[in-house]
Amino acid sequence: MDDRYGTDVLAAGWRDKGRKTSRPVAAELDLVVEVAGDGYCGAITRVENGNVELEDRKGRTRVFPLGAGFLVEGEPVALVVPTAQPRGRRRTASGSFVADDGRARVALPSRILVEGRHDAELVEKVWGADLRTEGVVVEFLQGVDLLHDLLRDEPPTAERRYGVLVDHLVPGSKETRIAEQIARGPHGVHVRIVGHPFVDVWQCVKPAALGIARWPEVPRGQDWKTGICRGLGWPSETKEDLGLAWQRILSRVTTYRDLEPALLGRVEELIDFVTAP
Template sequence: MARFSRPASNPVSGDILDLRNDPIAAGPPERRVSDAETLVHRATGARGTVDKWHREWVVLRLLDGTTRRVTNLAGGFAVAGETITLIGVDRVPSSGLSLGRTASGSIAAPQGPAKVARASRLWVEGDHDARLIERVWGDDLRDAAIVVEPQGGIDDLDAAVARFAPGPQARLAVLVDHLIPGTKEWHLTESQRSAASKWVTVVGHPFVDVWACVRPQVVGIAAWPDVPKGEDWKTGTCRRLGWGTPQEGWRRILASVNGFSDLDPSLVGAVEAALDALVGGGEEPT
């Protein structure tokens, strides 16, 4: 029986089974872009420049000056008609000045006088939530003149919202821990999530405590420990990790966080959505 032999080499096309030599099979090219280039998000049609880049999502600054958060998928963007996979953004200096970036990934705003706080508020459950948000989004919050207020839990959320009396000049965003279907937090926020007021936005992450929103590798552990239901999560976590008291554990965690990439994407997305809701219109700070 005749046997076909395979050519020893093909200097033009290479191994026909090597997908790296097939531009179609290899997929769209990976590219970094500058923050001055206009991109199109192919899934939604959103068009603008990159305000923030993350491996899983991108915030575009649209042509009308607003922002929009979109998913960052392979082949998810087009630049000048070319489909690309976006792998980063390079900041282009303006007027010869270097552009700094905040811990949240935003372009740092020029230093200016203090602003009068908006009537709008970002509510969080506790002091640790507030301090973690301040560490990453503090510059953004000051630029937007948004105040973060710990509430000591959400058991009385409906009454608290009624007292706040949200409206177009006083929007409210609420960041909730453990916000997944079926949990106590899910039921406590049900009326506010069901369009009780278009000026109220409820966002959340799936973790039982905001500590677990910090990526475990950032604090030098492989994973956050399992703490049985009914045991205080912070105390149980510190006991299992040998971190001492919850106060000592919290100092260790907060000191380890330098920016948004140190946090789980669920928290980052929730805070970004909250800020978009609070500064998307209405009153302006002075």
Template sequence: MRPPVSHHRPSNEGPSGPRSRRYSADLTPPWKKPQPVPEVPADPGLVVEEPGTGFCGAVIRCEAGTVTLEDRFGKHRVFPLEPRGFLLEGRAVTLVRPAAGPARPARTASGSVAVPGARARVARAGRIYVEGRHDAELVEKVWGDDLRIEGVVVEYLEGVDHLPSIVTDFAPGPDARLGVLVDHLVPGSKEFHIARSVTSDHALVVGHPYIDIWEAVKPASLGIPEWPRVPRGQDWKTGVCRALGWPSDNTGAVWQAILKRVHSYKDLEPELLGRVEELIDFVTGSGGA
């Protein structure tokens, strides 16, 4: 007599044989596993931080296996392109070499289409004046190519107080228009009243609301959250340097470091962009040649 047949299967068997184990050998809790991070192209101007050293700077060069950053004082550091190797706005990212895209028309720093092989035009009689050397250097950095093609020379006043005498000596007319860019041109200010006194059909004075041309550079381009407020009666540049931890005894060197971070019109506030474009159009318009 045969023993009774059991219908109970061992726990390690399924309907069609031994049950395969579904457990992973990795017992690490999910919240402790490394999370994937985004890959970000290391495009020029991208501001990132290398967490191991705390070095924060803008990408100026990306080569096979390395990326070069420049901080706000112009110091360069080269780092390897490693996974999770950088922080972007406080979050870990993996920098990768930018993909080579289709050829696009070359553009000047102001955003204009570049004219290959174009020669500088003989200087016009018209001029653009700005308040100081820093203003002139910034305009040259962004609009220099355009101004040379148009034959427009930029000079500086060394202070808005000299504007009335400069306008008188220049004697603007239909064939010699004068454009002037003034800092902190707000209603009721000293600059506002001086500008009104010299404006005419052939002399255009425009301005931006910033106390100093430094402020027209976007804070994000310098890796700072915002431009600090400086109490009235205190030198603005010195106060800014102290608030941001920059060397306050050499504002000229600080400005050069700021200027290096300006690569194109994208690094400037629109309140400045519109005014400079307006002056160029005025000086080069009909009757300005």
């Protein structure tokens, strides 16, 4: 006689009969998955150190360990580290396709200017491969106040254009006044000045990349970088402390996805400007 209850209730695995197993799925970027435990749903934006980062439609991110506990189209899956793909075109940190020959071009006479070393290091980390392919050199000014002197000593031309990236380019700021003066001046046609609205390029890194909800508020009158470090509980007493803080921030940037859109579009605009025929 067929016993629908089975013959041995103590047999191994009797609780798992009929239960769906999780099939392994590669944790590819942009794959949308659901967390089985709480219903959180998001696209994969990062896979590292045995964890996967998901970003929901509101831009909020959460980190989970790889493995089982996820759903794809309602089916249970176990997320695993993607295997390297030997074929197909690779992308740079900026999202561009890697050039076929991978060789840098001879430097163009046109160049991109940024306000300081941190700006230059961030641009290099995300757009460095693209800039070398295009032959674009990035230099830092040590302050937008020195831009007038540079244009006087090395005036731009149609063949040598300057793209300038500045911090805190908002209505009424010193940076905006300087940009407007240059745009109206004799060199304006060969200079493109753009910027982001943040006090410093540090804020161009998304808080989620650092594992925080938002950047700390800095009291008026306090040095901004010092205030940020104190708000995050980092050492802040010396220039070395601030330099190490920046390296800590920069180390969390691996792709353009870690940066605010307010910076992304502006850098792309400058690259187009200085490489236009």
